[in-house]
Amino acid sequence: MYNKPNFHEGELQAQAMAHESDIAARNASNVADHIIRPALPFVRQQRMVYAASVDAVGRVWASVLIGERGFLEPSDDASTLTIHLDNVIRQAHDPLWSNIEQDGRIGLLLLELQTRKRLKINGQAHLESDRLVVEVTESVPICPRYIQRRTIELPSTSDKLMPTSIKHGLTLEPGHLNLLQSTDTFFLATAHKTHGADITHRGGPSGFVEVLADGKLRIPDYNGNGMFNSAGNVLIDPRAGLVFPDYVQRRMLQLTGRAEMLWDQPDPKGVTGGTGRFWQFQTSAWIETQLPEQLSTAFVDASPFLPQGI
Known part of the structure; x- marks a missing residue:
């Protein structure tokens, strides 16, 4: 371990x-x-990883990456992580694949929903033929609070491509509201010019994501590790990405846009758990694609740390 030499200004x-x-x-x-x-x-045992990346015009995207066990290979000295792309079940329309060709910043979150274990790995990535090699700049095991436990089963398959159906647009459609307003899990991607990309899990009671009349999303921010990596990033650069995996309907909604943290807000119902902080997100573009048809999940239980205000 080492003491992080410097937090950035945000x-x-x-x-x-x-x-x-x-x-x-x-x-x-x-x-x-x-x-x-x-x-x-x-x-080495993980089959899913969540990723943050940055596209050619600076937009930030959050992605879900699925592969066979062993597709994530740490080096002997644990300073690099190789992602074997030939063992990845690719969603061809995911912006991640073009993003990493022109911007090496990448944030990864390994999250095992069944056990609530998670590990964040940030670094610089480069492509080497059928491998994506990540030079690790930061790695930290982070707390398991606010994670809803689920079993996720994905039988081994020789088909390395996800279903190819895709929808995309600039303004959220009515059909997205049910997913957004019923979700209990999503992932938030942010980036900093010199400190790299970052992705974090966001969980809450079903209904904790509120869609406002103007289409903005409003989400309570709970107590965490106090480092405020995501909030600090958007203070400097508000561009952010969200991904909402719908494990039951086997679909994935990716949003890119601008985020901000609202501080010291009234919270009469206690939905923030006492922080008085809310995220607000304005969508500028979205992509809806499919998760593998073989994916099966079951809800186990909610986090015992969830605020009771909703």
């Missing part, structure tokens, strides 16, 4: 605004510049 500002600078400094000791060795077996 993270420091967000920590100060939340009065959590001391908490952030303590938790920074959990950040490493390599994959911690106790996590290596966990990495």
